Amino acid sequence: xxxxxxxxxxxxxxxxxxxxxxxxxxxxxxxxxxxxxxxxxxxxxxxxxxxxxxxxxxxxxxxxxxxxxxxxxxxxxxxxxxxxxxxxxxxxxxxxxxxxxxxxxxxxxxxxxxxxxxxxxxxxxxxxxxxxxxxxxxxxxxxxxxxxxxxxxxxxxxxxxxxxxxxxxxxxxxxxxxxxxxxxxxxxxxxxxxxxxxxxxxxxxxxxxxxxxxxxxxxxxxxxxxxxxxxxxxxxxxxxxxxxxxxxxxxxxxxxxxxxxxxxxxxxxxxxxxxxxxxxxxxxxxxxxxxxxxxxxxxxxxxxxxxxxxxxxxxxxxxxxxxxxxxxxxxxxxxxxxxxxxxxxxxxxxxxxxxxxxxxxxxxxxxxxxxxxxxxxxxxxxxxxxxxxxxxxxxxxxxxxxxxxxxxxxxxxxxxxxxxxxxxxxxxxxxxxxxxxxxxxxxxxxxxxxxxxxxxxxxxxxxxxxxxxxxxxxxxxxxxxxxxxxxxxxxxxxxxxxxxxxxxxxxxxxxxxxxxxxxxxxxxxxxxxxxxxxxxxxxxxxxxxxxxxxxxxxxxxxxxxxxxxxxxxxxxxxxxxxxxxxxxxxxxxxxxxxxxxxxxxxxxxxxxxxxxxxxxxxxxxxxxxxxxxxxxxxxxxxxxxxxxxxxxxxxxxxxxxxxxxxxxxxxxxxxxxxxxxxxxxxxxxxxxxxxxxxxxxxxxxxxxxxxxxxxxxxxxxxxxxxxxxxxxxxxxxxxxxxxxxxxxxxxxxxxxxxxxxxxxx
Amino acid sequence: xxxxxxxxxxxxxxxxxxxxxxxxxxxxxxxxxxxxxxxxxxxxxxxxxxxxxxxxxxxxxxxxxxxxxxxxxxxxxxxxxxxxxxxxxxxxxxxxxxxxxxxxxxxxxxxxxxxxxxxxxxxxxxxxxxxxxxxxxxxxxxxxxxxxxxxxxxxxxxxxxxxxxxx
Numbered sequence: 063x064x065x066x067x068x069x070x071x072x073x074x075x076x077x078x079x080x081x082x083x084x085x086x087x088x089x090x091x092x093x094x095x096x097x098x099x100x101x102x103x104x105x106x107x108x109x110x111x112x113x114x115x116x117x118x119x120x121x122x123x124x125x126x127x128x129x130x131x132x133x134x135x136x137x138x139x140x141x142x143x144x145x146x147x148x149x150x151x152x153x154x155x156x157x158x159x160x161x162x163x164x165x166x167x168x169x170x171x172x173x174x175x176x177x178x179x180x181x182x183x184x185x186x187x188x189x190x191x192x193x194x195x196x197x198x199x200x201x202x203x204x205x206x207x208x209x210x211x212x213x214x215x216x217x218x219x220x221x222x223x224x225x226x227x228x229x230x231x232x233x234x235x236x237x238x239x240x241x242x243x244x245x246x247x248x249x250x251x252x253x254x255x256x257x258x259x260x261x262x263x264x265x266x267x268x269x270x271x272x273x274x275x276x277x278x279x280x281x282x283x284x285x286x287x288x289x290x291x292x293x294x295x296x297x298x299x300x301x302x303x304x305x306x307x308x309x310x311x312x313x314x315x316x317x318x319x320x321x322x323x324x325x326x327x328x329x330x331x332x333x334x335x336x337x338x339x340x341x342x343x344x345x346x347x348x349x350x351x352x353x354x355x356x357x358x359x360x361x362x363x364x365x366x367x368x369x370x371x372x373x374x375x376x377x378x379x380x381x382x383x384x385x386x387x388x389x390x391x392x393x394x395x396x397x398x399x400x401x402x403x404x405x406x407x408x409x410x411x412x413x414x415x416x417x418x419x420x421x422x423x424x425x426x427x428x429x430x431x432x433x434x435x436x437x438x439x440x441x442x443x444x445x446x447x448x449x450x451x452x453x454x455x456x457x458x459x460x461x462x463x464x465x466x467x468x469x470x471x472x473x474x475x476x477x478x479x480x481x482x483x484x485x486x487x488x489x490x491x492x493x494x495x496x497x498x499x500x501x502x503x504x505x506x507x508x509x510x511x512x513x514x515x516x517x518x519x520x521x522x523x524x525x526x527x528x529x530x531x532x533x534x535x536x537x538x539x540x541x542x543x544x545x546x547x548x549x550x551x552x553x554x555x556x557x558x559x560x561x562x563x564x565x566x567x568x569x570x571x572x573x574x575x576x577x578x579x580x581x582x583x584x585x586x587x588x589x590x591x592x593x594x595x596x597x598x599x600x601x602x603x604x605x606x607x608x609x610x611x612x613x614x615x616x617x618x619x620x621x622x623x624x625x626x627x628x629x630x631x632x633x634x635x636x637x638x639x640x641x642x643x644x645x646x647x648x649x650x651x652x653x654x655x656x657x658x659x660x661x662x663x664x665x666x667x668x669x670x671x672x673x674x675x676x677x678x679x680x681x682x683x684x685x686x687x688x689x690x691x692x693x694x695x696x697x698x699x700x701x702x703x704x705x706x707x708x709x710x711x712x713x714x715x716x717x718x719x720x721x722x723x724x725x726x727x728x729x730x731x732x733x734x735x736x737x738x739x740x741x742x743x744x745x746x747x748x749x750x751x752x753x754x755x756x757x758x759x760x761x762x763x764x765x766x767x768x769x770x771x772x773x774x775x776x777x778x779x780x781x782x783x784x785x786x787x788x789x790x791x792x793x794x795x796x797x798x799x800x801x802x803x804x805x806x807x808x809x810x811x812x813x814x815x816x817x818x819x820x821x822x823x
Numbered sequence: 824x825x826x827x828x829x830x831x832x833x834x835x836x837x838x839x840x841x842x843x844x845x846x847x848x849x850x851x852x853x854x855x856x857x858x859x860x861x862x863x864x865x866x867x868x869x870x871x872x873x874x875x876x877x878x879x880x881x882x883x884x885x886x887x888x889x890x891x892x893x894x895x896x897x898x899x900x901x902x903x904x905x906x907x908x909x910x911x912x913x914x915x916x917x918x919x920x921x922x923x924x925x926x927x928x929x930x931x932x933x934x935x936x937x938x939x940x941x942x943x944x945x946x947x948x949x950x951x952x953x954x955x956x957x958x959x960x961x962x963x964x965x966x967x968x969x970x971x972x973x974x975x976x977x978x979x980x981x982x983x984x985x986x987x988x989x990x
Contacts, residue, residue, distance in 0.1 A: 070944050077943075113947050120853055120946065122868065142981040149950055156861045179977045182955075189959035190859060214973070221958040228840075251964040258961050261839070296966045299921065306965045309918045313839070349917035356915075384886045389916060420885045 068110045073117060089118055100131050108135060109146040116146075116153055129154050129161045136168045141180065144172070148183045157193030166196050173203045178214055181207075185218040189225040197226040201233050208240040213249040220244060220255025224262045234263045238270055245280055250297055250304055253284065257310045264317050275318050278325050282332045285311050289336055300344045312336070312353040319361030326362040333358050337370050348378070348386055352393070359397050372397070372404040379411045384420055391415065391426035398433040409434050413443070416450045424450075425458055432465040440473040444483060452490050459494040463487050467499065477510040478556070481517055485534075489524055492531025500536050507541060508648050516556035518545040523560070525570055530579045536587045539574060542567060543591025544646060547598040564602045568592065572609065582618055589613060589621060593628045597643045607632055841919070841960035842894060842909040843870075844953070846942065849903050851875045854942050855949055859960035878905055888916050901927050903939045925967065926956055932971055951977065 072092055079085035092114060099111045112131055119125035132154060135147025155162040165187075172184035185207075188200060204226060207219035223237045241263060244256035264271040288303045288311075297304035315333075319326040336354045341347040351374055358371040378390030391412065398405045412434065415427035428450065435443045444466070451462050466487055474480035484503050488495065507517050521538035529535050542549065546567055552559050574580050574588040589610070596606045610632065613625035631639050846855035853871060862870070877891060878898050889896050891909075897919040898907040906923045910916070927937075929952050934941040942949045955970050955977075957963060964970050 069947075073944055117946060120856065122853075141977075145951070145977070145981060146947065149947060149954075156858075156863075158861060158863060177980070179973075179980055182973075182977075186954045186958055191861065193861075217963050218958055221961050221963055224961065225959040250966060251969065254962060254965055296968055299925075304965050305921060306918065306962050309915055313915075345917055346921050349915060349921055352917050353915050384884070385888060385917070385920070388886050388888055419882070422886045422889050425890070 068107065069113045069117065072114050076117075076121070089121070089123055093118060093123070097127060100128070108138075109140075109143045112146050112150050116150055119153060125154060129159065133161060133164045133168075136165050136172075141177075144180060144183055148187045151187055152190045156191050157196075162191065162193060163195065166199055169196070170200060170203065173200065173207065178212065181211075181215055182218055185215070185222045189218075189222040192222075192225060192229065194229045197229045197233065201226055201230075201236055205236055205240055208237065208244065213247070213252050216244065216247070217249065217251035217255040220252065220259045224255075224259050227259075227262050227266065231266050234267055234270060238263055238273070242274070242277070245277060245284075250307055254307045254310055257281075257307070257314050261310070261314045261317060264314070271317070275322065275325050278315065278318055278328045281311050281315055281318075282329055285315075285332055285336070289332075289339060299346045301341050302346050302350060305346045305350050308336075308350050309353045312350070312357050316357035316360050319357070319363075321362070323362050329357075329361070330364055330367060333363070334367055334370065337367075337374060342377070345383070345385070348381075348389075352378075352389055355393060359393070359401075368401065369404070372401060376408050376411075379408055379415075384418070384423060387415060387418075388420075388423050388426060391423070391430050395426065395430050395433065398430065402434075405430075406434055406436075409439070409443075413446050416446060421455050421457070424455065428454075428458060428462055428465070432469060435469040435473060437473045440469065440475060441479075444470070448483070448486055448490070451487065456494075459491045460496075463491045463495045467495070467502075477506070478513055478516065481506060481510060481513060482520075485520060485524065488531060488534040488537070489528070492534045495533050500533050503533075503537050504540055507537075508544075508646060511648070513556065514541075514545045515548040515551075515554045517541055518549045519554055519557050519560055522549055522562070522567075522570070525574070529574055529577055532581050532584050535574055535580065535584050539571060539584070539587040539591040542571065543587075543594035546591075546595045550599065564595075564599045565605075567595065567599075568602060568605055568609075571595075575609075575613075582620060585618070586620055586624065589624055589628075593624075593631075594643045596632075597640045839914050840911050841914075841922075841957070842911065844909075844957075845871060845874065845905075845907045846949075847871075847875050847905050847907070848939060849879070849905070851879060854904065854939065855946060855953070857950070857953060857957075874907065874909075878907055887920060897923065899923050904942070922957075922962060925962075926953060928967060929956055929970055932967070933974065 075092075076085055076088050079088050096111045096115050099107070108131070112128060112135060115125050115128040115131075119128075128150060132147050132150035135143045136151060138144055138147065151162070151165055155165070169184045169188055172180050173188075175181050175184070185204075188196065188204075192200070201223075204219050204222050207215055208223060211219065220241070223241070227234045227237065237259060241256055241259045244252055245260070247253055247256065260274055260277070264274050285308065288308055291303065294303050297307075299305050302308070315329050319329055333354055337351065337358070340350050340354070342351055355371045355374050358367050363371075372394075375390045375393050378386045379394075381387055381390075394405050394408070394412070409431075412427055412430050415423055416431060418424055418427065431443065431447065431450075435447075447462065447466050447469070451459065451466065454462055467484065470480055470483045474483070481503075484499075484506070488499075488503075507514070510517070518541045521534075521541045524534060525538040525542070548554070549560065549562055549567060550564060552561060571588050571592045575585055575592070580588070592606055592609055596603050599606075610625050610628045613621050614629055616622045616625060631642065635642075840859065842860050843856070843858045845853065845857075847853050853875075856867070856871065858867060874891060874896065877889070878896070881889070881898075887897055887899055889898075894909045894911065895914065895916060896907060896909055897916050898905055899920060900906075906927065908919050908923060910919050930937040930942070930949065933948070933952055934945070952970070952974055955964070955973050964973075
């Protein structure tokens with residue numbers, strides 16, 4: 063065999079270049095020479111030149127000027143030139159290049175060449191880079207070769223047909239008959255090609271699949287022959303006879319047996335035989351076993367066979383070879399839904415794999431572990447998962463965190479455990495949790511009313527420790543704002559109470575406010591929490607006042623707005639402050655009828671729009687609060703996406719008139735840019751001279767400030783702007799704040815109605 | 824960037840297919856690249872660069888399989904060369920390891936105790952051998968003997984014609 067000396071010399075020259083620059087120089091010179099040679103008439107060294115160019119191309123340098131040369135070489139009568147020409151075509155031309163069409167004719171001719179090695183080149187190239195058009199053009203040729211040629215060509219034609227079918231699905235019909243007859247060939251290469259082709263045809267066309275089901279007995283026979291027959295040196299790999307063919311047949315059987323009892327029955331014995339007799343000491347045996355297991359689990363197999371398959375996977379899990387363990391977990395993942403109990407038996411081993419060094423194995427173990435969590439093993443599993451979270455690779459953290467949350471939510475044995483778990487995750491992986499964790503946790507905390515003291519203590523300590531994890535800090539600020547009084551009280555049942563002064567708490571919040579680590583959203587939480595504390599602490603209200611006023615000129619618009627409004631709450635509306643900043647009610651998740659956005663303008667449950675016909679009683683609104691003969695109700699109506707109309711109505715059911723009363727409502731302005739509900743308030747005021755006694759039905763709409771007519775109801779309409787926009791997967795909680803009525807200079811405030819607007823969570 | 828976004832729709836149906844095979848040295852130099860799916864040069868370069876980086880970053884005792892984008896990568900190191908195949912979701916990773924091993928055996932038989940230099944200086948032969956073993960990403964011949972015989976015959980043909988020409 064003559065070595066391609068010029069090629070090897072060039073390679074040597076390139077490799078001896080000491081710098082990138084030198085290499086480029088060598089290559090440029092060579093390419094120039096090659097280009098010149100291409101332009102010359104046939105000089106007997108064409109294949110060497112093209113080979114050189116291909117080498118240069120592999121190093122990453124441009125070689126498109128060789129495309130036409132490939133086309134020319136392919137058309138050459140010399141085998142050596144054809145060989146390199148086709149190689150070049152596969153490397154430089156792909157179906158996206160126009161030049162690829164030019165070789166279609168050459169390929170066509172070479173497919174019927176008298177020499178099988180030339181035919182082989184054409185088949186290989188077509189199967190590698192044939193475009194859809196080329197495939198359509200040449201499909202009949204391929205079909206012909208499938209039927210009438212020697213084994214060497216038939217096996218290649220079969221795989222070429224596979225490529226054609228992948229490109230042009232309709233042509234599958236053309237090859238089906240030939241594929242069927244190829245199954246009776248003895249040659250392993252041809253059989254392998256036939257099985258691959260039939261697999262491809264069946265996957266793409268359900269009718270073809272039906273027809274080929276009849277071949278199951280034949281396939282079983284072939285397989286049996288491979289498994290049982292004596293040693294065949296030609297195809298033997300570590301004691302397994304032609305594992306490549308075995309795997310392919312098993313795969314085809316899988317597709318044919320899927321969802322079909324009869325076919326599954328026909329292959330049952332064979333699968334059992336392969337599963338039990340295949341030697342599993344080497345990878346090759348395990349490859350066959352693996353394919354067998356996949357097939358058993360996918361078809362309608364007998365329960366005994368299924369158990370056998372899962373046991374094989376269980377054995378794989380204990381294998382020393384990491385690859386095998388990985389494979390086992392991949393397969394177990396697929397069946398954890400359907401054969402849950404069988405997989406549970408191997409939970410211990412799977413959990414151990416969480417500690418494996420390999421990231422791929424860890425990932426699989428994590429997915430599988432999360433799938434195996436159940437009510438009975440939640441405590442022990444969570445311990446392992448939290449341990450894993452503290453040392454897991456960064457790319458798995460988000461997945462682990464959300465998996466843990468989900469499991470905790472489904473199977474939490476107690477509220478305290480649930481809160482503890484979430485806090486643990488937030489401290490270890492707070493940066494990797496999703497946005498809605500914060501409102502979810504807040505909701506969880508408010509619902510666990512006996513644990514408020516415990517929770518705020520824990521969060522306070524966590525806050526002192528570390529203010530970099532935004533989710534944690536946000537929840538902590540919120541808790542401190544809400545339950546700060548419990549913190550300051552200095553007593554707690556569930557945990558060691560903290561000896562905390564008001565200054566300490568305010569220091570903590572101010573640190574968050576001022577820290578550059580805090581995101582704008584976090585600072586918002588901190589500011590609101592500080593404000594809330596003004597009604598829960600005794601001595602340091604002035605400090606709070608000054609904090610709030612400082613932020614009135616903050617550069618962050620959101621903070622500034624909040625600060626300004628809180629300032630207003632201190633000054634003009636101080637009488638309302640306590641009521642406004644009261645404890646939040648228990649937030650209900652997904653309360654029926656409280657989802658907005660389902661249809662614009664649809665009111666909430668039991669609340670009617672204010673438009674009522676004359677004479678019709680106003681249906682009861684939610685809630686009707688009564689005190690001293692004054693009835694106060696709130697209703698809301700969503701007019702459009704950004705406008706919500708809140709109607710506060712007051713009515714007088716005493717015998718006499720009430721004079722000089724003021725009706726005020728504090729309505730939150732809810733702005734939405736993240737999932738956090740921001741509590742900012744705006745106050746609407748309406749002053750009336752009289753609230754007259756009402757005895758009859760109401761007319762809610764009209765009111766006249768100057769008249770004091772009996773039977774009238776006065777109402778305030780407030781429009782809130784920037785109301786809640788629909789955001790997927792976020793639980794937004796907003797509260798229409800309480801109605802605070804001032805009648806005759808006396809403050810009446812009514813507990814807030816249970817109006818929670820949630821978007822679908 | 825997902826490979827699947829660049830394919831014509833029909834490729835999405837293929838559940839078992841080798842998409843490409845790469846051979847590269849421990850310094851990350853590409854020694855062979857065989858693509859069974861149509862991609863632009865730019866895309867191929869990007870994929871190669873990223874994948875080479877990812878595989879070289881793996882430690883010795885780690886799993887031979889990794890998930891990369893939405894493909895499964897099966898790789899094995901033989902002396903100074905990494906053999907790397909990209910297969911699709913439903914493919915059998917273990918048999919792919921066997922395919923890689925078979926290819927190495929073929930190279931070994933052909934070159935006589937093959938080393939990286941053989942593949943560098945005779946890269947076109949490495950391709951020819953690969954093309955006689957795999958076709959369109961699938962194994963075409965499962966007998967080692969037959970593959971080697973075919974290569975031998977083809978080489979002879981090349982010789983004969985060559986000699987005939989120079990007469």
